[in-house]
Amino acid sequence: MGERFEVSRRGFLTGASTAAALVALEGCTGSTSGGGAGVSGSTMEDVPTSVPRLAGQRPDPSQAAGTNLIPEIQHIVVVMQENHSYDSYFGMLGRGDGFTLDDQGKPTATNADADGNEVRAFHMANTCQAHTVTQNWNSTHLQWNNGAMDGFVRTSKAAGMGYWDGTDIPFYYGLAQAFPVCDRWFASCMGQTYPNRRFLFCGSALGSINTIGQTDLPAPKNGTIVEALNRNGISWRDYNHPFPSLLLFASVFQANIDKCPPIETFFTDAAAGKLPSVCFVESDGTTTSEEDPQDISMGEAFTARVVNAVMHGPNWAKTVLVFCYDEHGGYYDHVAPPTAVPPDDIAPILTVHPGEHLTGLPALLPGDYARYGFRVPAVVVSPYARPDHVSHVVRDQTSILSLIEHAFNLPALTNRDGAADNLLECLDHSSPPAFLMPPNLPAPKNTTGLPLCTPGQPGPIPNPQG
Secondary structure (H helix, E strand, C coil), rough: CCCCHHHHHHHHHHHCCCCHHHHHHCCCCCCCCCCCCCCCCCCCHHHCCCCCCCCCCCCCCCCCCCCCCCCCCCCCEEECCCCCCCCCCHHHHHCCCCCEECCCCCCCCCEEECCCCCCCCCCCCECCCCCCCCCCHHHHHHHHHCCCCCCCCHHCHHCCCHHHCCCHHHHHHHHHHHHEEEECCEECCCHHHHHHHHHHCCCCCCCCCCCCCCCHHHHCCCCCHHHHHHHHCCEEEEEECCHEEEEEEEEHHHCCHHHCHHHHHHHHHHHCCCCEEEEEEECCCCCCCCCCCCCCHHHHHHHHHHHHHEEEEEEEEEEEEEEEEEEEEEEECCCCCCCCCCCCCCCCCCCCCCCCCCCCCCCCCCCCCCCCCCCCCCEEECCCCCCCEEEEEEEEEEHHHHHHHHCCCCCCHHHHHCCCCCCCHEEEECCCCCCCCCCCCCCCCCCCCCCCCCCCCCCCCCEEEE
């Protein structure tokens, strides 16, 4: 989430085809007539994987909204953790587009500080993090540097070049080795947690760029995904501890408090085979989200518990679980974010708020929502997942919206989720499900329930070298 996570997040929550083709079609909308959550005779083979839609258009206009177009998918589980780039976690995975290695098997990637002294990508000494990494609007744009990807040390200091590997996060490595890993999954925008999580729920940042202020945003023109689910009688829950992301939409949260139960309810529902059609499963933002300066092993243990509860529960046979991160957290990645379909006509609100850290600059840098943020780790977990598959399809958080919309024939909320790939490329419907019997995955590094190191004390960090 970024600077002063514990203050800004908790304080806020408790207080409150091509882009050109899409633009050319602006103003066209599909029918949005209602309908019950019926089940058609369709299969995954019948559902297009990447046909662009505009806001308001359903995947299958010939069938009512709420129709289950893909009977193999009855449950979609979303686990979105905090603030890590693809390279910082999966750069050493050995599959997917990770680090380039030298003849000693060490990454060759470097970034320089303001004086030109370089820091080479290095293995973090433990699973705790420094509190120097930053991914606010200015820092992210400076890290990107028009595609040079060379500003990480200048903004996040040397810690921005740190990474972890399978010795630190063995469950994540096992998960990404067994199931499809997506090495072109980008954050939805070059902003912090709040704008990226708004993309997850409504397909737009609504003008937000940070986690400070910006509470007077416009309402989503076409509402949120949970409102679309409500309209069509499709069950959902936002399981959380202690605050759900749905609080970013205060009125929607107030109208759906009963659908935002505590996290332990998720494990009860999973064991009983009572998972809703769509569920968001959220970690504790202060201990298990993997936000700096936390011990990431605590977050890995949380995710492992969630994934194992799903894989070994009665609903597994017809479930897709999407595991990803909201944004990169200020950590290095070598792949420059490509352009993206603008979600709507709402521009970023480039206003400095009290307490906002601007990386030494006097004002906010220009930018828009027509480019993704940096890559994040992402894995698609399902009985129908393609074995030994690495997906290179460009995606962002709105691919989750697209999956939900294609599963239940819901209209796109914005042009961004309408253009987003729906993740079905990661699933194989042509043969019996490869993972109907769940694989044996490594245990998480931390099985103690307590930090393995002191948060904020990551051990030795290399000094920049001239």
